[in-house]
Amino acid sequence: MISDFVLQFIYGRYWNIAIIFFSDVMKAAITSCLITSLGVLIILFRTQKEYKSDRLIKSDLSYTINKEGINQKVRKSNNYIEWEDIYKFYEKKDMFLAYVSRNKAIILPKRYFNTYDEIVTLKNLVRERLKEKKIKIK
Template sequence: MSNNASVSAHGALSYEEFKQFQHYHLRLVGLIGSITTFVLFAPILFIMMRIIFSDILGMDLLLIEAVLAFILSLVGAVLVYLWFKLIIRYRSSSEYKSDQDIRNDVFYTFGDDGIHLNRTNSNKYYDWSDVRSIHELQEMYLLYVSKYKAIILPKRFLETDEQKQLLKQIIRRNITTQKTKWQ
């Protein structure tokens, strides 16, 4: 296989694909929020239960207080996680509807010289050194060019398995293994 081979693909990103990217990209924030909620609320609720049960009701039920604090904190963490998922859905929808570039056809060319993206009204070039990390998901590849910005390449844009394999070969030649997370 020659080193000057390239892979071309094109297509328009669907709302579901964009939503999947947003969910993957922001999943850690939701998880951290849920864990933080649990860790902060568990001791606070335990102290409140101690005050209610011992000072107000005059009972010393340590195990029940701990279990109630745990359950209420867990409920709070789950609610934060569900709220976060709702926010991602809303954010994805509004961003997808407001950004015409996301919905337009994109022509991708991946070669040893870099990545070329051609849209109706713009052309963009990324050198391989611009790519911070690459993540393979079940339905797409994400090539992060900054902490918050990624080139989204749905696998359906690549028509054959040979194209997918060639893309991986090009990436392996140009990106260190520490930057790649293959499925």
């Protein structure tokens, strides 16, 4: 029964409807791909432009992490973040993310640590200073 309908649909009186439907679907898919590609290109160009215009982002950052919090030093300025100000703390495969808000994080790549013991020390400090619900570390 279903196969008869399909054959009738493809070869019968519904052939024109099928072609129109397929044509409309293809137009929608191509339009969607073009709009998505344009959006991605706009984001890439804006990100590149922002990076080139921000001298501070190109500066060396240094972090000092202790029982009081995280001290971020850029050139002559210091930014001190107390542990209570950390929104969430995540461990990824190759980095730590200390979120100070929902969309703003301090990124600490694991390659910047000199030894594995320093990584373990950081994990212990985070477990000691932050509430368990704020932490996702291995």
